[in-house]
Amino acid sequence: MARCIMTFVATILLAAGVQAQTRQSEEMAYRVKDQAFNHSQVEGISHFITDRLGSRLAASKQKMRAEKLVTDTLKSFGFDNVHTEFAFEFTKGGWDNEKNYVAMTAPYYCSFAANPKAWSGSTDGLVTGDCILLEATDTTSLSNYRGKLHGKIVIMPIAREYELSFRPMAKRYTDEELSEMTKDNRPSNPWGRWSSGSNKGLQQAIDSLIKAERPLAVIVGDGTFNIPGSRGVNYKVGDPEPVPEIVLPTEDHGRMVRLLKGGDEVKMELDVRNTFTDNQKINNIIAEIPGTDPKLKNEVVLIGAHLDSWHGGTGGADNGSGCITMIEAMRILKALDIKPRRTIRLALWGGEEQGLYGSRGYADHKLYDKAQKKKLPEYDDFALYLNMDFGSGRFKGVYMEEDDMAYPYFEAWKQPLVSLGFDTFSPMSVGSTDHVSFTRLGLPAFQFIQDPLDYFRAYHTTMDTYERLSLDDLKVNAAIVAWLAYSAAMDDGRIPVKPGYPKTSQK
Structure with missing residues (x-):
């Protein structure tokens, strides 16, 4: 009898687990792809983010100009709650x-x-x-x-x-390389000591x-x-x-x-x-599609990329490409007039290049008070964060941040995306960009696996301009983000916080 009861309980739990990851309809997947591929605005947004905005060094006059132009553009798309908000004190001030x-x-x-x-x-x-x-x-x-x-x-x-290199100027991941990424190398500590x-x-x-x-x-x-x-x-x-x-x-x-x-x-x-200016503020730009479910509307599915760039070029790959993708993903969802259960929020971060200031400030103000060592109101409403900051290459999957609990959700959500080549989930944790501000709090935040293209040749140079963008890849990426954000906003369940977080020793 005990064995029967245990089997019954296990069956119920399994059923509950499967139900928690909700797969959205094929009709909706078709509509997202149709909007992304047949009605794309990626080219126009790309020209706007790079050529029109120019360089966007943190706190510079150029960055302040960009903030005004971007907020005006986001309002023209019809997004809700479009605004800039202070994130962090920046003692370097502005420079142009x-x-x-x-x-x-x-x-x-x-x-x-x-x-x-x-x-x-x-x-x-x-x-x-x-x-x-x-x-x-x-x-x-x-x-x-x-x-x-x-x-x-x-x-x-x-x-x-200088050493002569025989590597190609740009490349895409092979099937073998993607397969290797899916292996869990945590026991061997592949990163070693740096x-x-x-x-x-x-x-x-x-x-x-x-x-x-x-x-x-x-x-x-x-x-x-x-x-x-x-x-x-x-x-x-x-x-x-x-x-x-x-x-x-x-x-x-x-x-x-x-x-x-x-x-x-x-x-x-x-x-x-x-020229130096006494602008000691790092700002983020926020826009939303509000949630409609009375019980879930305060929960947030966050998507983002950093708007700041270095001053030499126009920040095409780093990280105009991420901003273009996230804005287009929001535009797709707005054009489809979706009514998400959870709020879908876009964040374009400031000051990433100088130390993740924008996303760190967001986390400090909304999610976790380090001084008081306590959660803030939005911590328990944080459903997901998707970040893009590895250039203009096509999404192949997600770095899962050693979060085993997230796999069932992405497996359920990925089905309409497999035909786009999105099917690799790597256990690896990756660093050096804005999702780290959230993973350090145990929250589900992820960076995409992307084809490298020529990113490592061009980023942080004067060469990082519109020409570094692969528009077709960005169209695919925007469709993927739109679908994942929609799926997370509509799902009956959500990826849980990692056990033991937030740690009271957070610094």
Whole structure:
């Protein structure tokens, strides 16, 4: 009898579990795909996010301009509760590049594709100067440069030698690679231990020397194929304006290093103007399709991507592509006039590139009070977060964040998406983007597995523009997000919080 009872209970529990993951109708799947593929607005949204908005460095005047234009556009789509909301204090303040001319004038003339480091200072108009190569392996050898840098243009040594690569410029995942991702490697800790290997003491000494001697500028190499990278310097509002720091591509920087080592006299002329603004706020942009179920409407299915970018390009792959996908997914659902049971909320985060500030602020204000070590009202209403931030490539599946409880839901929701190639669920946890602000609280938040395309060649460089977007991939991605968000908003059940969370030791 006991065995019969246990079998009966197990059957009931199994049935309840299956019922908790609700599969939506094929008719609705057809409507989502029809809207995504036959009535797409991806091309127009892509042009808007990249070409029209331009670069969107955190707290910059360009970013503030973008916030206004984006909120106006989201309102034009008819979304509810469209607004910007404060997320985080940002002591670096705003910074914008307004002029940028960099050239070598001796031993011969050559203009360079250059990119000033964000939050670095300006030159005093057009300046010319002799270049000096600063090669120091320790603080003792660094002392040889004291009194020699003022009025010079400091060329930093080559940090990484260029190596010929035989990898294709862009690629898609193979079936074998996707299959390998589905294996659970947690016992073997595949990430191992990471170490930067950098000499922080020496770098701090170099920074102090530069600050004391005030050379005309500092030149570093970063980026290949004559494309400079985008980086920033340490600065906070109220500090003295830093020395101008300029990034050159590996090829141009390496040329000057070799000339100087070979004994040639190298000169440069520079005209760089950067402006600082006392805008110490990181904002997020929010829009919604409100829930309609009296019992579930306060629960939130959140989808998002970061709107901020580095200043060199227009943030096409990183992360205009994510914003385009999420806006188009919301547009699809709005065009279909759906009435979700749960609220579907779009968040376009600010300050991701400087430290996940936008999503961290959202979590701190709405979900979990770290100081009081207690849940906030929206924690228990958090149903799901879907994030996109790995470039423009097509979605192949989801990194499941070691969340075994989420598998049954995605398995139920994926059926209309398998024909689009969406069928890989990897146990892996991945980092470095906005979903981490929620996974650290044990909440169901996920990043998509995406074809890499040419993301790692282009991101964080001046090359990250509209041309890095694969519009067909973005159409597929938007359809997938729309379907998953709809499915999660309509499901009888929802993915539970991980056991033991939120941990009272959250920092």
